[in-house]
Amino acid sequence: MDLPVMPPVKPMLARSAAQIPPGMQYEGKWDGFRAIVFRDGGEVEIGSRTGKPLTRYFPEVVQALAAALPPRCVVDGEIVIVRGSRLDFDALLERIHPADSRVRLLAERTPASFVAFDLLALDDVSLMDTPLVERRRALVEALGEAPTGPVHLAPATTDLETARRWFDQYEGAGLDGVVAKPLDIGYRPDERVMVKVKHERTADCVLAGFRFHKSGPVVGSLLLGLYDGQGRLQHVGVCASFPMRRRQALVEELEPLRMESPAGHPWASWADEEAAAADRMPGAPSRWTGKKDLSWVPLRPERVCEVAYDHMQGGRFRHTAQFRRWRPDREPRGCTYAQLEEPVRFDLADVLSGPNG
Template sequence: MPRPGGAPVVKGPVVPPVRVALAEAVHALPRDPGRLAYEPKFDGHRMVLFRGAAGEVVLQARSGRLVTAAFPDLAEAARALPDGTVLDGEVVVWSGGRTDFAAVQGRAAATPGRAPALARRLPASYAAFDVLAADGADLRPAPYVRRRERLEALLSGLGPPIQAVPMTTDPDVARDWFETLPAVGVEGLVVKRLDEPYRAGRRAWRKLRHTDTRDAVVIGFTGPRERPSALVLVLPDDDAPVVSGPLAPRLRAEAGAALRGLPEPVGGGTATAVGVGEVAYRSVPPALEAEVAQGTTRHTVTTVLRLKGGGERGG
């Protein structure tokens, strides 16, 4: 029986939705010779790719939402994978020689009717960094070093748009990546233990970012459009919307001016605001970006530091 939205049912040992492995932030490069692997952390959307035993393809966002219809180019490319393959990775869109997170969010928000045209205009790439299943076998209990070998074997003859992220076990090479790759939109490094299984839903990996601030895409607002109380944001690596903390008076005025330049809001949704719960918001096209900081307390508050320009990319 098809799933809601026409998505096919995937049969096998690893089926959607799955909980993904997560990473805990660190502030210095971990070093443990012979025991750690280092990967660049791309600025995109987390996605699990399923190639079923009967040839079906399903794409799942980190939240568990199925996004196959929004990425027809990646769904078609995934048909070249062997049956029974499940990959974990990051969707990115390249623009001007670097990753463009606003473009990725525009793709993710596309309706099925607009998705094919957006795929032609803003083609997506898939940076695979783990394999959860191959040939119908669940590989999550296997150590990372074995999963990495299998991932490289699976993708060695495939080529773009599905490729394995670079990996090194040399901390000096990783340090070079950390210092040079921000120019192409890499926000840091992910560090994994070579002997560790894939721990779904747990922060077993570590991530080292360049700064404590991040760029997010504005997808909505609360309060009046002329002086919004808060912005609703999508952050890299997570498709679930978050409500920012209350905007400072200066930012309320700036956000109001920026929102006036966008099409009139149509529709909306609900998102979780820290200390408040679920709140309703009005939607806007993913055309505006904001630099944000996130607290490290038990209840993480996302604070908007400044607004950034961005051209409309469609939805």
């Protein structure tokens, strides 16, 4: 492979904001694996956000990219899986598997797609220093003959009102929110020069345990639960962003709730790896965490906290929730999935048929 921009390249990043800023290019925030694709003739390599290759995990995407992209190019985008009319991140996670036979089986059962949204190089020319408005124009031209199947061009607009409408509508198709990109800057790897605006909602959750922080005997994350329709407490995620002084204080504050063992705890079956994985318990093994310590301290599920979250995926918070406050006025049994706001469904096909200019 011999391209004007060679792997690995870390993608350009975004910082969070509460409002969509004016005067930028706007796109949906895709909920998938960020991927930078390098194609040089018959060679295709897919780099992840960390620079590690994703190529072996998505053979069907490699094949589609070889058919759709220009012969020599570097493209920034997102690998996604669509089920029904919306994105499915859980299905995407299943694709990171060590067994090649499993990867190829899932490539047939749950094929992935690639959504392109930036062009870093074309033929023998690097576009890294080219303003976004020109890179976008070149990307549209380069993918003009791309099929409507596994390779897509991300819709983009410079109209603020359209971006606001997308922010409301696209969540129903599984997107995270909206990304705003400055029109006049080049591509800046690993720099937070874009702006992301995500949905935020609140939920009252049962505190059912915690993990210690990697730095020592202070709280690292709180384990959160919600009761389902059968009265079972389901693990829905964690909240973890605390100042160090607060982490230290939480250990003492939660001491009265600590249990000597998981026996009698709603998640006592976490020690059984198969049961833990099936119910997504906090002690379940993970291909992503490897040998990371996933041990946790069980707490009597008697305290309720309010957390902020962006959206749900497969019955869990898609990202780490943000602690807001304790809710001593709430009963744990009242913390159910029924309180969660459901976005209005929106067909992903309508997202991908948006403006491409």
